[in-house]
Amino acid sequence: MKILARAYCWWNPFDKDIEDLVSNCTTCQSNRPDPTAVPVHCWLLPNKVFERVHADYAGPFMGKYLFVLVDALSKWPEVHIVNNMTAETTVRLCGEIFSRFGLPRVFVSDYGTQFTSREFKQFLKNNGIVHKQGAPYHPATHGQAERFVQTVKNKLKAKGCQQKSLHHILSTILMAYRRAMHPATKESPAMMMFGRQIQSRLDLMLPLTTTENTEYVRTIKSFAVGERVAVRDYLASDKRRFGKVVEPQANCTITWC
Structure with missing residues (x-):
């Protein structure tokens, strides 16, 4: 438009008037291409394991839902199969997970109704947990849980999972993921979380290590x-x-x- 106008006339301010005309045109703005995407803001790395966790739901999958919770530092995943994704179910699952790993300092989720409900917010407040949510309509800002949701769904489909074998196959997937080296940390989630590698059937191929037996001294009680x-x-x-x-x-x- 500027090039065409310059071929016939010019005034001051020439460029600004044409830009204002286009920016105020509803039809032009409705059909313009999306602006260039800017780099997504990255979450800061936590100082310790289970300091910040990311949670999300996947499904419905075979009539069930998958509650996914991932630790931001160790990448340790927790996946639970549930019949619904209500606030009551979410509070119960979080309570079970927190009883094993302790309370996180920050809980990250999307804007699902189960995470924005009064019951869930009160649960976090009672436990002193800060609730942070990603930008609406930008799943990349909630990437920790989103990526693992896709990983689990792809693995279940690749396994040809049926409803009767859902729990067994999911356990197999979690076992492999938790003991495999994560590209971001160069350590397995199990090693990051517990400081040791969890054992699997692969360890049966390794020779048994024997430890030196210490002689057990039995104390005999004597009576007078x-x-x-x-x-x-x-x-x-x-x-x-x-x-x-x-x-x-x-x-x-x-x-x-």
Whole structure:
């Protein structure tokens, strides 16, 4: 438009007036291409494991939903198969996971109703957890959970998963993922989370390592003649019977009082 106008006339401010004309044209703005995408803001790396977690739901898949929670530092994934994705179910699942790994400092999710509900927000507030949410309509800002959701779904489809074998195949996928080196950390999620590698059937191919056996020293209790003792009598109604040592032998002889 500027080139065409310059062929016939010019005024001051020439460029600004034409740009204002186009920017105020509803038809032009409705049909213009999307602006160039800017780099997505990256989350800062946490200082310790399970300090920040990312959660999301996948499904429906074979009539079920998958609740996915990923630790931002170790990339350790938790996946639970549920019948619905209500706020009540989300609170219950988070409570179970937090009881094993402890409370995170930051919980990241999308704007799903289960995460924005009063019940879930109160759950986070009671546990001192900061709730952060990605930008609406920009799944890339919630990439930790989004990427793993796609990974799980692709693996389940590649396995030809059926509903009756869903739990078994999901466990197999999680086992392989948790012990495999993650490209971002150069360590397996298990090593990052626990400081050790979890064992699988692959470890059966390795030779057994033997450790030096330390001799077990058994302490033998000795009793002096005349010493009072208590004996557990499993046949009598009273649990304990009291007696006095008459003569020490291999099996002490006790006279009952």
